Structures are given as C-alpha cells and as structure tokens.
Amino acid sequence: MLGSCWLIWRTEGPLHERCRRYARTTAVAVLALIVVVTLWTPMLQGSLAARWFRWPDIAFTAAVPVLLILLAAGFWRSLSARRQALPLLFAYGIFILCYAGLLISMYPYLVPPAISFRDAAAPRASLLFLLVGAVITVPMILGYTAYAYSVFKGKMRPGEGYH
Template structure:
C-alpha cells in the first residue's frame, strides 16, 4: 500500500468527519427552526433561539471544510456532483442565508418580530429538506459526466429530505431538554417521543430501499459474508432508539436524550459510509479514481492537520463557556 492509496483514504476521512460535525452541530439549530412553529409564545421562541445564539455561527465552518475539501482533494467527484445537484445546492445555500438573516434580525425587530420568527422556521425547514435531498440523490447514484439536471427529483431523494427534517427536529427537541427547564423543556419532552418513532420509521424505510437502488449502495452488506461483521450497526441503532424512547420522557435525565440522539445519527452515518465505501460518487467513481494528484493532496493535508485542532479547540471552548441550562432572562432580547 503506497502513498497514492492512503492519501485519498485520509482525505475521505477528513471530509466525512467535517460533514458529520456539521450535521450534528448545525443539525440541532436547524431542528430548533423546525420546531419553532410549535412553541406557545414569543417568549418560548426567544428562549429556544437563545440556547443556540452563542454557538451557532461557527457551525458553517464544517460545511466549508467538507465542500472545500471535496473540491481540492477530489476534483472529479466535485465535477460530477455539482452539475447534477446544482439546483438543490443553490436552494440549500439560499435557505441557509435566509435562516441566518432571520436569526439575527428577529432579535432586533419590533413590529416584524413575529414575521422574522416564521422566516427562521421556513429557512431551517428548507435547509434541512434540501440537505436530505442532496444526500438521497448522491446515494441513489449520479452520472460521472453530464446527465439530467433534474436527476435529484426522485421519490427516494424526496423521502430522505423529509427524513432529515424529522431527524434534525429530534436533535432540536433533545437539545432543548438539555438546555432549558419548565414549560419549554416539557414541550420538548412531549415532542421527542413521537419524533423518535418517526426517525426510526424513516431509517427502516430508507434502509429497505437502499439495496434496490441502481448505485448498489448497501449491496456489500449482503455479499461475501459482510453482514455478520456489519450487523452490530443496525443492532446498536435499535438499542439506541429503545433507550432514547425511554429517556426522552424521564424527568431526571436531561443530558442523555441528546447524547443518545447524537449516537443515533453517528450510527446511521457510519452505516451509510460503510455501505458506500469505496465509492465517493456511486455507482462508478471511487475515492482513488476521483483523487487529485498525490503531491496536491499531501500539500493540502499539511494545512488540514494544522487547522483541524484549532477548529476543534475553539468549538469545544465555545460549548464549554456556554455550558449549563439557559436561565430566564439570559441571552439576546
């Protein structure tokens, strides 16, 4: 195994890690927006948004890392993905901007305060949906050269879009259980249980569809005896769903639902990566076929090795500084 083999693997790990960090860190903030229409009044929405106000700005760093890493380390994959998914990527970015503007403007507005609250919810829901559509289209399979610009408009991709909205809502509900108390926490607990069932149902349906896609993602699970060593992933996911169902309504367990929701996302993500490997763009483009020259990958990897600890450091520090529950009167107004 030479450097040309291991460098693409290392870059695949970096990009996968960056995307996962974005999903879990910005996922619960998007989940807050998904749940925003369900709060009782403006005071509850204030508290909901204030739980994320000090930490949400840095989340897009991970999205930039994943996108820039894909362009720099796997230009062939970038060239295949962007033309086929240009419209959903554009709509996702517009929704992200809309969500960010609404988040900031709502705290300053007076007469249009409620309008910006609805804008925050709409931007969050659309962002989550389009991210799921992009994931579903990629998993379904993309042409390496050319192709239909509407290829993403498929029932499976739309299904994963709705599934990710539900998943982010679950992250948001468990985050509120962790960070709030009294009425808002009670609402989050009431929402968490049906969301657990919805997410578990979507995971089952999506997983059942995967072996029948043209991309053959997940086909390796059922060939050459792979299922026996991969089977702990769905078994652990089922166990986490059961534990999350129990902990979501437990009055003395505020941190565990959020930790379990993160674990459920991690297991689903791990199962997807194991099913896709070694393809970066299913069904035909592997990490080695899509890779940039080894000299380019090695040069850029030095920068990532230097920057990644800094990003992890300031992210961990911000969460440490703003740890604990949000007390009444704290945050922006």
C-alpha cells in the same frame, strides 16, 4: 431531533417540556425514515443487497441494525426517565450509525458506482496542502468551540440570560 435533544439538555421550564414532546415526535419521523431508506437502499443495486444480506458479509453488517434498535430503545427510555443529556447522546449514536450504514452500502464506490474513492481523490500535492491547512485551522476551531462552551455552560433557566 438533535436540536430538541440539545435543548432538553440545556434548558428548564416550559421550553424543556416542549422540547421533550418535539423529541418524541421527531424521533418517530426520523426512525420511520431510517426504516424506509434501509429497506430501499439494498434494492438500488444487486451488489448492495448482496453486501447486506449475503454470508459472510451479513455477520458484519447485521451489527448496524441491531445497534440502531438498541440505541432507539435507549433513546426512548432516556426520554421517559427524564434524563438530561442521554437523549442527545443516543440521538448522536443513531445518526452516526446511519452514516456508517451508508458507508457500508457504498464502499469503496462513494461517488458514482464506477469510481472508487481512491480514483476520485485529488493529487497527493493538493491533499498535502489541505492537510497543512487543516492542521492549522482545526485546533483553532476546537479551541474556540471549547471557549464558547465554557462561556455558555449550564442550563438556561426561564427569565435568565447570558449577559
């Protein structure tokens, strides 16, 4: 779904139209799987069902399915309106909300249900070492990504290339 939406944004012609069809097909599959996982996950443990359906928790967790429905509707409307970048942005939003729902379901026990994320964390010295590495490498990755996007900006038209 994400790949099709990215190609809708970046291409024209027959490939563009084919990706519109693929985006619709894959969106149906993705949304169906989201519904299955959403209904199945709270049944895994009583604490998960309580987190999603007990008051006052439901006041906070209800935002995830409501936003997901709104994003899915926006996705379909943007595809029907033949928008270029909006389907990709809506697809990103759908996947981010899925991860948010998973995080809500598992927090604070992210690995097995008996270990909290604080208990599973590495020692402070190891985390500081990784932080230094991230501070050095993340700006380099972001710079290269910005450069790559500037080189390959614009739509790819049939019969053209980047060379």
